[in-house]
Amino acid sequence: MGYGAYETTGDILDTANSGSTLSNDAVVDPVKYLRSFNYGRVSTLPDGTTLREFTLVADDRQTKEITPGVQYNVWTFNGTVPGPTLRATEGDLMRIIFINNGTMAHNIHTHGIHKAEMDGVFETVNPGGRFVYEFYAEHFGVYPYHCHVQPLESHISHGLHGVYIVDPKTPRPPADEMVMIMNGFDTDFDTENNFYAVNSIPFYYMHHPIEIEKGKLVRIYLVNMLEFDQINSFHLHGNLYNLYPTGTSLVPNELTDMVTMSQGERAILEFTYNYTGVYMFHAHKTEFAEKGWTGLFNVKDSSENDIKTATASFGEK
Structure with a gap:
């Protein structure tokens, strides 16, 4: 250039x-990822609440290109690093179906407000297992999500992380x-x-x-x-x-x-x-x-x- x-x-x-x-085996398409937002599978509950369902699949068996000529064993959510950008509006109910297709235990910790049992710290999901996280998008903001299994730095640095955006009810x-x-x-x-x-x-x-x-x-x-x-x-x-x-x-x-x-x-x-x-x-x-x-x-x-x-x-x- x-x-x-x-x-x-x-x-x-x-x-x-x-x-x-x-x-073709690059860890992510930076052009596509830059402006991609996953709003989930949307439905309306009887009380009028918007439900957004997402599926995140962890895999630690992939070797992908991180720069031309350099291959690395990446750990991915839905096949990429970073994982997909999840997006909701304040007050929506989030339902994240987590599936572990890897060879070791993983989980998902989402920053922000939620109940203790949805924090993704104390429960681990063994290979072949699944867990459903459910919580309300309570305050607008930008939040990371990542695996919280020890050693934490290893799981994050290998690629198990992404972004969760909560929009205000009155849009920006x-x-x-x-x-x-x-x-x-x-x-x-x-x-x-x-x-x-x-x-x-x-x-x-x-x-x-x-x-x-x-x-x-x-x-x-x-x-x-x-x-x-x-x-x-x-x-x-x-x-x-x-x-x-x-x-x-x-x-x-x-x-x-x-x-x-x-x-x-x-x-x-x-x-x-x-x-x-x-x-x-x-x-x-x-x-x-x-x-x-x-x-x-x-x-x-x-x-x-x-x-x-x-x-x-x-x-x-």
Whole structure:
């Protein structure tokens, strides 16, 4: 891509930064995942409550490509890392049918408000087993979900994590919405990450810039699921964004171009670009950026008819 030099060192990193296309066994399709939301199988209960049913299947037997030429034993929800983005409206009843197709015990812990027996900590689901989690989407916000079986860092770092979004009853303003999960991979198992990324594939959004429309509101649901490193960050070039920590407020906390997050933290970022061009976003820790956690936004004028911003939704809103 003709967006200037961005150099790294080392054979693996040079391969990751080569711009090669991913194979069919890649751990995720970063383009599809970015704007995909799963609203579940929707029905209405006798009392008028909206019921949303989801099925999450864990599997720890898969070896997939995490960057061109690098295969890794990923542990997945529904076959990808990250797992699907679950979405509901405040007050909906969530029913998550969890099936363990792996070789070891797994479960699902969802951040947020729910009863103790639905917390996904004390119960484990053995291989071949299943468990049904049921709880109300009680407060709007952005919540991670992940396996909570010990050793916790192993289950999360191998890929058993995803995002759960609860929308307020009065919807937020229309926007080009995206999900970005900051994560990484320890491929030599020394408790230090070899690769960093948003949505699992190092450098992918550098070689395939995210297209957005000039003057249109962009909303990013940002979650830090990185293991082995205590903090992560998101820096935006050429702009500032409104920051909503945890997404539990309709009023932004601050206007900034840089946020630092510890493990499990999340936020909503909202911004609009008023000038066309190519703008970088990345972790503001050089090591993370040089090992894959960097990308580009390609801001186009609305008159350009090839802007790719389609959202993939599954189930009913």
